Amino acid sequence: xxxxxxxxxxxxxxxxxxxxxxxxxxxxxxxxxxxxxxxxxxxxxxxxxxxxxxxxxxxxxxxxxxxxxxxxxxxxxxxxxxxxxxxxxxxxxxxxxxxxxxxxxxxxxxxxxxxxxxxxxxxxxxxxxxxxxx
Amino acid sequence: xxxxxxxxxxxxxxxxxxxxxxxxxxxxxxxxxxxxxxxxxxxxxxxxxxxxxxxxxxxxxxxxxxxxxxxxxxxxxxxxxxxxxxxxxxxxxxxxxxxxxxxxxxxxxxxxxxxxxxxxxxxxxxxxxxxxxx
Amino acid sequence: xxxxxxxxxxxxxxxxxxxxxxxxxxxxxxxxxxxxxxxxxxxxxxxxxxxxxxxxxxxxxxxxxxxxxxxxxxxxxxxxxxxxxxxxxxxxxxxxxxxxxxxxxxxxxxxxxxxxxxxxxxxxxxxxxxxxxx
Amino acid sequence: xxxxxxxxxxxxxxxxxxxxxxxxxxxxxxxxxxxxxxxxxxxxxxxxxxxxxxxxxxxxxxxxxxxxxxxxxxxxxxxxxxxxxxxxxxxxxxxxxxxxxxxxxxxxxxxxxxxxxxxxxxxxxxxxxxxxxx
Amino acid sequence: xxxxxxxxxxxxxxxxxxxxxxxxxxxxxxxxxxxxxxxxxxxxxxxxxxxxxxxxxxxxxxxxxxxxxxxxxxxxxxxxxxxxxxxxxxxxxxxxxxxxxxxxxxxxxxxxxxxxxxxxxxxxxxxxxxxxxx
Amino acid sequence: xxxxxxxxxxxxxxxxxxxxxxxxxxxxxxxxxxxxxxxxxxxxxxxxxxxxxxxxxxxxxxxxxxxxxxxxxxxxxxxxxxxxxxxxxxxxxxxxxxxxxxxxxxxxxxxxxxxxxxxxxxxxxxxxxxxxxx
Numbered sequence: 001x002x003x004x005x006x007x008x009x010x011x012x013x014x015x016x017x018x019x020x021x022x023x024x025x026x027x028x029x030x031x032x033x034x035x036x037x038x039x040x041x042x043x044x045x046x047x048x049x050x051x052x053x054x055x056x057x058x059x060x061x062x063x064x065x066x067x068x069x070x071x072x073x074x075x076x077x078x079x080x081x082x083x084x085x086x087x088x089x090x091x092x093x094x095x096x097x098x099x100x101x102x103x104x105x106x107x108x109x110x111x112x113x114x115x116x117x118x119x120x121x122x123x124x125x126x127x128x129x130x131x132x133x134x
Numbered sequence: 135x136x137x138x139x140x141x142x143x144x145x146x147x148x149x150x151x152x153x154x155x156x157x158x159x160x161x162x163x164x165x166x167x168x169x170x171x172x173x174x175x176x177x178x179x180x181x182x183x184x185x186x187x188x189x190x191x192x193x194x195x196x197x198x199x200x201x202x203x204x205x206x207x208x209x210x211x212x213x214x215x216x217x218x219x220x221x222x223x224x225x226x227x228x229x230x231x232x233x234x235x236x237x238x239x240x241x242x243x244x245x246x247x248x249x250x251x252x253x254x255x256x257x258x259x260x261x262x263x264x265x266x267x268x
Numbered sequence: 269x270x271x272x273x274x275x276x277x278x279x280x281x282x283x284x285x286x287x288x289x290x291x292x293x294x295x296x297x298x299x300x301x302x303x304x305x306x307x308x309x310x311x312x313x314x315x316x317x318x319x320x321x322x323x324x325x326x327x328x329x330x331x332x333x334x335x336x337x338x339x340x341x342x343x344x345x346x347x348x349x350x351x352x353x354x355x356x357x358x359x360x361x362x363x364x365x366x367x368x369x370x371x372x373x374x375x376x377x378x379x380x381x382x383x384x385x386x387x388x389x390x391x392x393x394x395x396x397x398x399x400x401x402x
Numbered sequence: 403x404x405x406x407x408x409x410x411x412x413x414x415x416x417x418x419x420x421x422x423x424x425x426x427x428x429x430x431x432x433x434x435x436x437x438x439x440x441x442x443x444x445x446x447x448x449x450x451x452x453x454x455x456x457x458x459x460x461x462x463x464x465x466x467x468x469x470x471x472x473x474x475x476x477x478x479x480x481x482x483x484x485x486x487x488x489x490x491x492x493x494x495x496x497x498x499x500x501x502x503x504x505x506x507x508x509x510x511x512x513x514x515x516x517x518x519x520x521x522x523x524x525x526x527x528x529x530x531x532x533x534x535x536x
Numbered sequence: 537x538x539x540x541x542x543x544x545x546x547x548x549x550x551x552x553x554x555x556x557x558x559x560x561x562x563x564x565x566x567x568x569x570x571x572x573x574x575x576x577x578x579x580x581x582x583x584x585x586x587x588x589x590x591x592x593x594x595x596x597x598x599x600x601x602x603x604x605x606x607x608x609x610x611x612x613x614x615x616x617x618x619x620x621x622x623x624x625x626x627x628x629x630x631x632x633x634x635x636x637x638x639x640x641x642x643x644x645x646x647x648x649x650x651x652x653x654x655x656x657x658x659x660x661x662x663x664x665x666x667x668x669x670x
Numbered sequence: 671x672x673x674x675x676x677x678x679x680x681x682x683x684x685x686x687x688x689x690x691x692x693x694x695x696x697x698x699x700x701x702x703x704x705x706x707x708x709x710x711x712x713x714x715x716x717x718x719x720x721x722x723x724x725x726x727x728x729x730x731x732x733x734x735x736x737x738x739x740x741x742x743x744x745x746x747x748x749x750x751x752x753x754x755x756x757x758x759x760x761x762x763x764x765x766x767x768x769x770x771x772x773x774x775x776x777x778x779x780x781x782x783x784x785x786x787x788x789x790x791x792x793x794x795x796x797x798x799x800x801x802x803x804x
Contacts, residue, residue: 001259003257003259006260035260038258048377052250052454063237072207074210078252081249081252082617082792083350085262091539101197103197104578106195108581109581110207116782116783116786119613119784122215122217123778123782124173126136128219132222133403176778209391211789216485217752218390239444239447245387246447246451250381254380259352269798270527271624301531302529302531303522303523306526310637310644313645316722320515324512329508332502332507340474341478341512341516345481349517349524350618351520354520369465374462374463378467380458382488389488390485392405394404394408394436399433401490484658503711511712513656514655514659515652518648520651521747538794538796539795570798571796589783592776597772598772605739608739609746613749625802636734638732642726642731660708660709664754667701
């Protein structure tokens with residue numbers, strides 16, 4: 001259970017409703033997930049978060065990252081931070097954007113490998129090689 | 135400074151030397167970075183770590199992730215875990231595998247966004263939507 | 269479910285009961301939350317934790333932090349550590365000590381901002397300015 | 403050393419220079435710290451981060467948090483995330499905004515207490531009390 | 537709920553079944569816990585993870601750590617990372633390997649102490665003594 | 671560099687000096703490491719931290735953990751939290767208390783394994799088995 005009530009569509013302020021309208025338009029779906037319903041208590045924070053998310057996770061720059069890669073990076077951060085909600089929502093998003101079973105398996109393997117070597121490097125306090133600082 | 139001495143080539147045991155030989159062959163470079171020199175005290179751990187890394191980060195499965203995407207996931211985990219060495223070494227690796235300036239900028243933006251929403255979701259303890267569990 | 273049974277009042281040892289009596293007296297409430305019921309298996313740890321908490325979170329020193337500010341710091345640490353129980357209990361405590369809706373919204377915004385810039389700074393490995401070390 | 407060069411004033415693009423001008427104007431100081439010099443490679447990310455930071459950490463809403471309290475929350479998150487740069491820069495900022503020695507000592511005590519109980523609660527997997535969910 | 541279905545024995549591929557057979561043989565128990573059922577979708581990752589776990593957590597080297605000590609280290613890492621599943625499963629394993637009530641209480645106290653001093657040291661950015669680097 | 675000056679013996683208040691005297695007596699050594707010199711600004715926090723540490727890490731209870739095992743748990747938590755100072759100081763302490771090279775190698779392997787499986791379990795959001803909750 002959240003530390004704030006999740007707002008239904010009927011409980012939204014006009015400012016929050018305008019953000020929900022944009023979420024629905026951009027995503028071409030009537031579904032608005034709980035993250036936004038929790039943020040809806042604070043229309044300014046809701047709006048700032050959505051505007052930034054839309055910009056960062058969207059189509060992107062020329063020569064930048066494709067939307068699926070962005071989702072994988074998002075999942076990776078969320079796993080290391082232990083954010084259960086974020087893992088569920090962005091794993092769903094990654095699948096919707098084309099993550100295959102083979103890709104999911106490799107994602108797991110890379111996350112596991114990174115966690116493991118992060119632990120080893122930190123435990124041994126390995127100094128950064130000059131070559132990486134050039 | 136590390137909690138173990140970093141072994142020079144001359145100080146390697148035969149088992150560790152065999153692993154270093156493979157690292158050099160696979161990477162087509164004489165350079166062996168400090169992580170392996172720290173692990174070299176424990177040839178069994180050195181070998182197990184290298185064999186697994188080679189398998190996980192390598193060419194991969196059909197339909198799986200490309201090598202650059204794997205590096206980005208690695209960086210993302212390492213940032214959330216605060217592993218300075220890992221960030222330096224895998225950022226260098228990502229650039230060597232083709233990460234552009236535009237791609238680096240987007241990587242930063244996605245990591246920042248994920249960190250931010252991880253914090254918001256966790257602070258508000260947002261429950262996972264049924265839709266994500268289907 | 270906890271990894272230890274939560275003790276009821278009837279199951280307390282005399283040493284644990286004495287701590288519970290003090291919790292009730294200090295808080296002017298009969299309610300003793302699960303954290304203490306889990307710790308009650310180990311009366312020495314229960315007592316040491318409660319005595320320290322009472323001292324740290326209490327009225328405080330002249331010129332120090334007010335009780336509400338302490339709760340906000342507590343929540344911030346708990347969010348970054350992903351401690352669900354701690355977030356719930358200290359958000360409730362902060363509200364009981366006067367956290368307003370506007371204050372809660374700003375707390376969310378600051379936590380989100382700190383998480384985001386922590387990620388950016390760590391990802392880019394920004395060196396500390398001399399000016400901050402003076 | 404950073405994973406990106408830190409830009410001097412002379413190396414700034416016009417977009418980045420405009421952000422630096424605003425940082426200097428808002429802070430009434432010529433000093434621009436390394437975080438912004440690292441971000442300056444990506445003027446869009448620089449601008450988005452600065453605009454948001456200015457809004458979040460600034461004067462704030464009626465009934466919201468005062469600027470010093472915001473700095474303490476920022477420090478708390480940064481400590482739990484282990485962001486060395488962020489701890490240095492926001493501890494300096496907190497002192498500039500009036501944090502006393504007594505306040506600093508209490509901040510340490512609360513952070514230490516929160517870390518400790520986060521560990522205990524998580525280790526014992528204490529379930530959230532119904533009372534906190536009401 | 538997991539982000540992947542947990543496979544029943546009937547749903548296993550031949551490669552996954554062979555790993556399950558080995559888990560049951562090594563543990564002398566028919567019970568195979570959910571972690572392996574989640575990994576079973578990816579027989580290569582399942583096999584690599586099990587083979588490594590068996591080697592690391594098993595009888596060990598001459599002069600190395602005893603199996604109970606390994607479980608305590610595992611729990612400690614899992615608590616700091618906030619991995620609920622891992623805490624539950626390895627606390628159960630530690631008890632099965634002889635962890636006493638007195639030992640559990642001391643484990644809690646040490647974890648709490650380490651978390652607390654980690655926070656204090658990081659908050660004050662204490663530099664490493666020369667004596668520890670010798 | 672620390673966010674507070676590290677006090678020399680000459681700069682100690684009488685209360686802080688008394689704690690330093692006890693540290694020297696208990697450890698049978700004149701060396702007082704930087705952690706205590708940073709805490710010495712706040713004699714009350716210094717005293718509370720030292721008294722608790724002495725109790726927790728000391729000889730312990732009948733049937734409890736031996737001093738070396740406590741150090742390994744301490745290191746494990748510190749690695750997962752990325753506390754460089756703590757890793758250095760407690761690795762030195764563990765070696766002084768008898769940690770062998772074989773033991774150190776196994777400690778690394780277990781930490782690496784725990785980090786890896788923490789990542790996998792969290793990424794797949796594996797639900798806790800009923801058997802672990804009994």
